Amino acid sequence: KSPSCSSPRAADPTRGILSGVPPPARGKSSSRMVLWVFGYGSLIWNPGFDFDEKILGFIKGYKRTFNLACIDHRGTPQHPARTCTLESEDEAICWGIAYCVKGGLEKEREAMQYLERRECEYDQKISVDFYKDGNSLEPAVTDVLV
Incomplete structure (x- = not known):
């Protein structure tokens, strides 16, 4: 049985800064991939x-701020627009939506290509734990891409 979107992914000791597409979810079948993406702004x-599923919840250790100067989606070089970004802060939480993309490598690749174009101003990609309201101790999903 392949993993579903609502199944938490196993903890991975290699989590951290990602240089590309995250590894597939653990499970008996590697023919189906599961990618989770955290949305905190637009x-x-x-x-x-x-996407196949979305969950309302939060991540820990980050706060949402509007301090990224942007000229590629909106604004001008003389008047850059402020856009949403995340800043690390130990006690902070940031609410948003976790989106699940499953159905194989091609669908995951399409989502990542779109996000690479859209989110071109990020400094890094990381994977984090994602929590749902009511349970801030046990992650609902691990290895969510931010």
């Missing part, structure tokens, strides 16, 4: 990629 109301 991805909340306009994800722009094909």
Whole structure:
């Protein structure tokens, strides 16, 4: 049985900064992939990629701020627009949506290509634990891409 979107992924000691597409979810079958993506800004109301499930919740250790100067989506070099970004802060939480993309490597690749174009100003990609309201001790999903 392959993993579903609502199944938590096993903890992975290699989690951290990602240089590309995260590894597939653990399970008996590697023919189906599961990718989780965390949306904390405009991805909340306009994800722009094909997903199979979404969950409302939060990540720990980050806060949402509007201090990224942007000229590629909006704004000008003389008047850059402020866009949403995350800053590390130990006691912070950031609410958003975790989107699940499953159905194989091609669907996951399409989502990642779209996100690479859309989120071109990020400094890094990381994987984090994602929590649902009511249980801040045990992650609902691990290895969510931010």
